[in-house]
Amino acid sequence: MTVAAAGERETLRRLLRHLPKGDTLLGPGDDAAIIAAPDGRVVISTDTMIEGPDFRLEWSTPEQLGSKAVASNLADIAAMGARPTGMVVALAVPRDTPVDFVEGLARGFAIGLEGLAPGVGVVGGDLATSPVVTIAVTVFGSMDGVPAVTRAGARPGEVVAVAGDMGRAAAGLRLLFAGAGAGAGAGADADADVDAGTDAGDSAALTTKLIQAQLAPEPPLAAGVAAARAGASAMMDLSDGPLLDATRLAIASEVTIAIDSATVAGDIATLLPPLRSAFGLDTDAAKDLASRLVLGGGEDHSLLATFPADVELPAPFRAIGRVVEQQDAPVLVDGEPAQPDGWDPYIGIE
Template sequence: MAEDRSPTLAELSEGEVLARVLARLGGPGAETLVGPGDDCAVLRAPDGRFVVTTDMMVHGPDFRLAWSSPADLGWKAAASNLADVAAMGARPTGLVVALAAPQSLGVDVLEGIAGGLAAGCAAMAPGCGVVGGDLSASATLTLSITAFGSLDGRPPVLRSGARSGDVLAVAGPLGRAGLGLRLLFEQARRDGEPSADLAARLRERHPSLLEAQLRPTAPISAGEAAGGTATAMMDVSDGVVLDARRMARASGVAIDLDAAAVDVHARGLTGVEGVDLDLARALVLGGGEDHAMLACFPPAAALPEGFVPLGV
């Protein structure tokens, strides 16, 4: 019986690979006038402005296929870029994706990434989709995404707009992605190496923590909702302490985190074996990759749905 396997990139033409990938991406989105297939995509810009961000993920430093399925990788790449758009108070409208991969890689890996991108956009930013991209050969699997968003007539929310007396608030969980990564590394040390089986076992025991690390769901709608009232905003990609410090420096203000508010998030992590309150606090403050929305609001403003106070 012939071996049932996916063809590699070397065994198909670029056109054949792209056809298989495009079939997994679904429609490009409501704001797309010209989608994949031309020299450029064309997106609507209703008020004449749009936001743009780029994020790159490289196998090894940023992800491991031994832990992440291709679909997980596509979803996570979408989440990190969509979160950057939402952190400006904008509505995501399209993604451009560049993939570089070894010729020996199975095409099913690229198909899985494409499926994850499409699923992530559909879940977190309905109406947004992949509108174009590029494919190349490389010794290391690399995924680079450029995301676009519409401000819909509102000014962008910068990280430099916080004012003294503002309320610091957060939408989304804190520390869960960091704890998920910690569990993966701890189990890998015990097993001797990372593996898909390792990730699957941990996913059965700690599904929400592993999802937070491998397949995060960023609160995109919360970022959009905050666009009308927030004075400053950014997504939590490197930990609350570091990202709040960046916001404070950009705004020329001091930001104080409320210990009781931090502990609310921390106590949600202490049910995991070996995680005491001190470790949980450290994960909440410095874990990173949560992609929560961290924002400042005027003291008299009502917090948008999904936001809870975290400091001043």
């Protein structure tokens, strides 16, 4: 049954039954919702995923799309050091979309919220028709009395750290473009195709995990609140890649970020077997590609933060470099200026 045949009321009814209500002062069904803002401030971020530029229906299950929309939005709340408190969704789908697809999206929202922000509900939304699937999510958070961690607070001498994966989502995207994981929901079962004990099996399992990291990332977002409480001086989420995002943080803070590539050697090594096998690369070429993905690849939605040198990094943050005095280059890798590849939705990648 399509949404046009079911009608708005029935589609909404089937959608709402999957969504967590969460803690809300007034939930869906009135002109507006009301959520608590205990310290008198509300943190707000909005982000849209659109079929075509942002995802392909032949790669993603609706559950993965819903889950990814939640993760990418919650990452912006976590990046301020805030605790998520609510979410609204403006959803538009083609008239011939099966209601099952919309229910799958709703299950994806629920899965994402349960995993990353238990107790947080979808407090409102909007349902419309469009030629392409459009998922506009706005999320809310509370600082709970702590100052917000902006991009502008990094100071020379501090430690630069990351919580979460680097390069896995971008590697997953390359593998999808290369034809790995054909069929919707390629990474839905990260344990599929595992033939443990053989190299080919390890590589296949890892391929599936990398695709999963692209289609339904699960960044360690609780680390955002922990970072704020530990005294992080600046923070942002890694949506466009460490080099570009670190450039933004460096410019906002008027400092230079010096990354030590030895700290990400493990991230690079992890990507080598699937990249070698998918693209038939020799070791040097695979290392080169993996390095570019780890430092330049986006959509991991991990957290990039800076901490005073005497702070013990809260788990799972790990140091990747230092904040130094502002130089001509906002970002250095092993002492050399590093130019990020640009990302512009109107021009495309690079």
